[in-house]
Amino acid sequence: MKTKLVTACLVIGTLLAPIAAYSADSDKDRSHPMTYVKDSVITAKIKAKLAADHPGSMKHIQVDTDKDGVVWLTGTANTQEEINQAIATARNTEGVKSVWSDLKIKMDK
Known part of the structure; x- marks a missing residue:
């Protein structure tokens, strides 16, 4: 009985190992704490500025910064002017090196 349980656990563990390795490796650009803090500071600065400029539409814009200072803007805005x-x-x-935008126009209802 114990042999079957040990074998089953070993098989399941072997099958799950690649998934665990992939998920642990997916955020390797933020493995160093100072890199993560720097990215977070840039993201927070941008979010604060956007909230001050457009408090209503800010809730629809997501900001993410990678380790190289590249900012990704995603979500929606009310007008092309807000996107610009x-x-x-x-x-x-x-701290921003470049900006990639995937913002789309969608009016709030």
């Missing part, structure tokens, strides 16, 4: 403003705000933030 969000991109400009991100570009003018200290």
